[in-house]
Amino acid sequence: MAEKQKMIKVYLTGELFEVPEGSTIMMALEYAGFQLKQGVGCREGYCGACATVYREKGDYKLKGGLACQTVVSEGMAITQIPSVPAEKPIYDLNDLTPDVGTFTKLFPSVFRCVSCNSCTKACPQDIEVMDYIQAIIRGDLAKAADISFDCIRCGLCAMRCPAEIVQYNNATLARRLYGKYLAKKSPELEKRLEEIKSGKYDKEIKELKEMPHDELSKIYYKREIKIS
Amino acid sequence: MKIPYFPGCTLKTTAQNFEMSAIESAKKIGIEFIELPRWNCCGVVASLTSDDLMRHLAPVRNFLRVQEMNKQGLVENENRLLTLCSMCYNTLSLSNLRMKNDADDLQKINDFMHKEEENYDGNIEVVHFLSILEEMGFDKLAQKITKPLKDLKVASYYGCMLLRPKEVGIDDAEAPTILENFVKSLKAETVDWDAGSRCCGSYHTVNNVEIVYTLVKGIILDARKNGAEAIITSCPLCAFNLDVRQSEIKKDNPDFQTIPIFYFTQLMGIALGLNKEALGLEFNKIDAEDILKKKKLIK
Numbered sequence: 001m002a003e004k005q006k007m008i009k010v011y012l013t014g015e016l017f018e019v020p021e022g023s024t025i026m027m028a029l030e031y032a033g034f035q036l037k038q039g040v041g042c043r044e045g046y047c048g049a050c051a052t053v054y055r056e057k058g059d060y061k062l063k064g065g066l067a068c069q070t071v072v073s074e075g076m077a078i079t080q081i082p083s084v085p086a087e088k089p090i091y092d093l094n095d096l097t098p099d100v101g102t103f104t105k106l107f108p109s110v111f112r113c114v115s116c117n118s119c120t121k122a123c124p125q126d127i128e129v130m131d132y133i134q135a136i137i138r139g140d141l142a143k144a145a146d147i148s149f150d151c152i153r154c155g156l157c158a159m160r161c162p163a164e165i166v167q168y169n170n171a172t173l174a175r176r177l178y179g180k181y182l183a184k185k186s187p188e189l190e191k192r193l194e195e196i197k198s199g200k201y202d203k204e205i206k207e208l209k210e211m212p213h214d215e216l217s218k219i220y221y222k223r224e225i226k227i228s
Numbered sequence: 229m230k231i232p233y234f235p236g237c238t239l240k241t242t243a244q245n246f247e248m249s250a251i252e253s254a255k256k257i258g259i260e261f262i263e264l265p266r267w268n269c270c271g272v273v274a275s276l277t278s279d280d281l282m283r284h285l286a287p288v289r290n291f292l293r294v295q296e297m298n299k300q301g302l303v304e305n306e307n308r309l310l311t312l313c314s315m316c317y318n319t320l321s322l323s324n325l326r327m328k329n330d331a332d333d334l335q336k337i338n339d340f341m342h343k344e345e346e347n348y349d350g351n352i353e354v355v356h357f358l359s360i361l362e363e364m365g366f367d368k369l370a371q372k373i374t375k376p377l378k379d380l381k382v383a384s385y386y387g388c389m390l391l392r393p394k395e396v397g398i399d400d401a402e403a404p405t406i407l408e409n410f411v412k413s414l415k416a417e418t419v420d421w422d423a424g425s426r427c428c429g430s431y432h433t434v435n436n437v438e439i440v441y442t443l444v445k446g447i448i449l450d451a452r453k454n455g456a457e458a459i460i461t462s463c464p465l466c467a468f469n470l471d472v473r474q475s476e477i478k479k480d481n482p483d484f485q486t487i488p489i490f491y492f493t494q495l496m497g498i499a500l501g502l503n504k505e506a507l508g509l510e511f512n513k514i515d516a517e518d519i520l521k522k523k524k525l526i527k
Contacts, residue, residue: 059316100241115268115286117342134268163281 011077025052025067025078039080045069048152051124051159054078064156084155087166091173098181100139107170110136112163119157119167125150129167131159136170144171145178163219230303231360232294233261236316236474237269238464238516243491245508246464250312250357250493252506257372259360261310262302264293273316273431274322281336287323288337292344292354312493314389314463320354321396358462358492359398364495366413374501376415380523382495383419383456383487384408385447387466388427397505401425407460410492414499423450428469437473444473457519460492467491471513490518498525 007018012032026043029036041049050067057075070222072078089106096102103110110133119129132147148171157167195201208216251261255444271286294309311317327334328350338347361369386405391397391404392524399406404425408418429440447470451459461467471489478484489512497507504526511515520526 073229100237111269112271113286114271114282116282116340117285117289121342130268131266137269138235138237140240 002169008072008074009073011078012070014077018126019072020039021072023072025054025065025070025072026050028072028078029067029080034080036080039067039082041068043068046152048154050077051081051084051154051156053126053159054189064124064159065193066124066154069124081159081222084159086155086158086169087164088169093176093180098177100137102172102177103136103173106173107166109163109165110170113137113165114163116162118160119165122156122160124154124156125152127151132174133165133167141174141178144174145182148175229258230260230262231306231310232297232303232314233263233310234267234270234290234320234495235263236311236313237465238313238315241366243464243467243511245511246312246467246491248267249491249497249502249507250379252502253493253496253500254357256500257369257501259364262297262313264290264297265302267293270316270319271323272319274319280301281340283341284323284326284333284337286328287320288348289341289344290320291324291327291348292341294352295349295354306347307351308353310355310357310360312357312462314356314387315465316459317354317356317457318389318400322393324352324354325395351499358390358400358410361410361413362406366409369410370413370415373413373415373499375499375525376455377495377499377525378415378523380416380495380519380525381419381455381457382411382416383421383451383459384411384424384457385428385456385461385466385470386425387461387463388425388430391425407462410496411439411460413498414495416495416499419454419456421450421454421456423447427465428463429473431468432463433465433469433473440469441473441477444470445477445484448477448484448487452456452485456487458488458490458495458516460490460495462492486514488512488514488519490516 006021008021010017010019012029012034013086017032018027019031021030021147024104026036026040039050041047041050045066045068048066051064052067053062053064054070055077056073071148087107087109091106109196111131113133114132114147117130119133120127123129127150135141135144135147151168153172155168158165166225191196235247256260261432266346267290270285270290271283275283291309294307297303298306311320327337327348334348386404386407391399391401394401411418415470423446427443428447432439459470461470467489474486478486494507494509494516498520517526
């Protein structure tokens with residue numbers, strides 16, 4: 001006979017529920033019957049849609065994390081948050097220059113950073129968020145792009161920032177500027193783009209598009225990834 | 229001598245020529261700046277409120293880096309943190325003073341720090357490059373000069389941040405002499421004038437330009453009246469205000485006689501025989517080469 005699933009007590013938006021031990025916050029919410037319409041995405045820790053806040057039993061600190069990646073603990077208090085604030089100017093990358101002046105115009109709030117490191121504390125991806133903000137302030141966009149590479153734009157950094165900086169949008173712009181203007185051009189990429197344009201992969205793409213879901217899934221998980 | 233060096237944001241962006249000329253000049257006299265491997269903005273401007281401790285996190289984080297550099301062997305037993313920018317010097321110094329004088333505040337800051345391996349012990353000293361030169365001896369600097377700045381009349385502009393408040397000032401706030409001594413060591417002529425420690429208007433340059441415009445006009449007229457051919461400063465913001473606003477004053481008043489503004493290390497570099505490339509004179513707004521060519525100091 002299968003072992004009985006151990007249950008633990010958690011508070012979801014103030015109400016006590018019993019959920020299976022080992023659940024993620026997202027699983028706990030759904031187990032308790034909440035239908036998630038917002039703050040849910042890929043469920044794999046990649047998309048950054050499910051940023052949430054919680055308190056652990058006996059700890060006054062408000063912690064943040066991804067609902068799909070954070071495992072619940074006994075006595076945890078969880079609440080769902082509305083969408084994360086975002087200062088998001090509209091820009092055309094072709095009109096910009098890869099320097100600090102661009103940030104002065106588009107994201108003046110970045111210069112309010114007081115180096116408290118709250119953003120880094122909040123980051124579920126363990127990115128040194130404050131360091132990339134500081135790199136932007138001194139115009140080192142290559143460094144900012146490098147440090148922020150793993151950002152999934154969940155927004156927890158911006159939520160905790162006392163200076164109301166929207167770190168992840170700054171980082172996105174830094175990476176875009178780096179990619180367009182500063183990064184070394186890749187001849188392999190040019191070649192591949194030519195191949196795509198000339199229709200070299202059209203047949204393969206068509207086959208994939210028409211493939212039944214289970215078959216597609218099978219080959220997806222069997223695929224080999226070459227990292228050179 | 230190797231010394232931990234805090235560049236600050238301006239010297240990495242809009243005033244790279246100031247940094248370049250300083251680093252190269254220092255090398256010539258045996259001082260090697262070791263940039264903090266990781267640093268953050270100094271926190272401009274120093275917060276004077278008693279309960280706004282968060283503003284002191286930025287300076288203290290930088291002090292921790294100096295402690296780390298000593299542990300990592302990047303510098304040997306060097307508790308000084310060198311600055312070039314007057315504003316960085318002022319902000320870092322005032323925070324440091326508070327940390328040294330208030331054990332409770334230091335404790336609070338240390339408790340708040342996250343992912344820092346150690347506490348700030350309160351033993352770092354913030355120093356300005358000019359103070360290092362003074363300590364080394366301006367006579368010693370004079371001995372190393374290969375190209376004396378003969379006949380060049382230089383007015384020393386201190387601005388506010390180097391001198392005030394007196395607790396962190398590098399010289400007497402009312403009658404400073406350190407820049408004049410520096411000028412003499414380069415064999416240039418000092419100018420006796422009134423406006424040397426007046427305010428340039430500082431951050432009003434962002435949204436109250438007319439204030440800066442008026443102040444700069446007064447400063448330049450005083451320098452001209454007293455025969456100055458060049459003005460030196462150690463503050464990138466003063467340099468920016470004096471340089472950029474002057475060009476605007478000139479535009480409005482065609483008879484206005486401009487004066488080139490030099491970062492102190494640019495003139496130092498010339499006197500120490502640095503290549504023109506290391507000075508970045510072409511980035512100075514008011515033509516800085518003309519007067520130097522006239523005096524046969526550069527080609």
